[in-house]
Amino acid sequence: MTVIGTRKLGRTGPTTSALGLGAMGMSDMYGPADEAESIATIHAALDAGVTLIDTGDFYGMGHNELLIHDALRGRDRESVQLSVKFGAQRGPDGSWLGYDASPAATKTALAYTLRRLRTDYVDVYRPARLDPNVPIEETVGAIADLVKAGYVRHIGLSEVGAATLRRAAAVHPISDLQIEYSLISRSPEAEVLPTARELGIGVTAYGVLSRGLLSGHWTPQRELAGTDFRGHSPRFQGENLAHNLALVEALRAIAEEKGASVAQVAIAWVAGRGADVVPLVGARRRERLSEALGSVDVHLDAADLAAIEAAVPADAAAGERYAAAQMAHLDSERSEHSAPREH
């Protein structure tokens, strides 16, 4: 039987399962999902030893939190760590309206989240992006008030760069940084990961399958709902997609030799980047979850890592990980040595 194991999120964060479940796709971003299957998938994850569940209040505008509440009914709340993102502003049509991580918005958002999750605390609370209009010290200060009052246990961050990590950590200990990190999204390696390590901040890695592109199951024929993120993601378009799927085939040859699937090798690679990295898997069906959890039994030795690096070099992907407008919101893509942002 697969034993998931545990990891500690940073110097001050909670101990969680070595893999977390990201629930986003159960409510948003990847077209329609089946609610009963989503709940069955969360149950299967919990039963397999997954304790970390990641969500955002804007995933289906509350739907994802309500779904998680349903799935956790009758379960021991203390045995699960709920990681919640806030700050993204959206209209009723799903449009993106910017970010608000001001102290008042931060506290208000948590109040709604606690009601939807029907819990009296969140394990890790984090702004989804750096709010360009609010100094990070103010956002972290507001969450620190919520920690003091017992509503939040740990403070996390998402997609911020090294300079922001330093400023935030000077206000309050930060448990973990959530950031996209995969075989084909390696920009955190230059500055962000070394800084997180220096500051004792753990990493919850998302997009470890590059949103399904690296799963080994993606085909150019797949039909996408108009709301599917991948319909607009540069990596899934035309020639970029053909180039990227050729990388997946190179990876498949390595995976087959190891008796593993492409997805399992891709997840094992991220998990192997350090004991401070917890991959979030975005499975929304039990079959996919079971495949993803099987990655813990895949051990990559030095020869495997060299073969993987040769098949999929660090900058091999065609296309950015987000479209240009969304890339502009990523503080994580700005160098620590570039000019500071105005506030």
Ligand SMILES: NC(=O)c1ccc[n+]([C@@H]2O[C@H](COP(=O)([O-])OP(=O)(O)OC[C@H]3O[C@@H](n4cnc5c(N)ncnc54)[C@H](OP(=O)(O)O)[C@@H]3O)[C@@H](O)[C@H]2O)c1
């Ligand atoms: N902080 C942030 O900015 C941020 C951004 C995005 C996500 N996240 C968090 O990270 C979590 C994971 O991200 P993600 O869903 O984009 O990443 P991912 O794990 O790279 O992609 C997940 C998608 O890959 C496909 N897939 C195919 N085979 C799979 C397998 N064996 N196991 C899992 N998925 C498989 C599924 O799509 P189909 O079901 O369509 O086949 C699934 O929805 C999210 O749920 C969310 O909690 C955070």
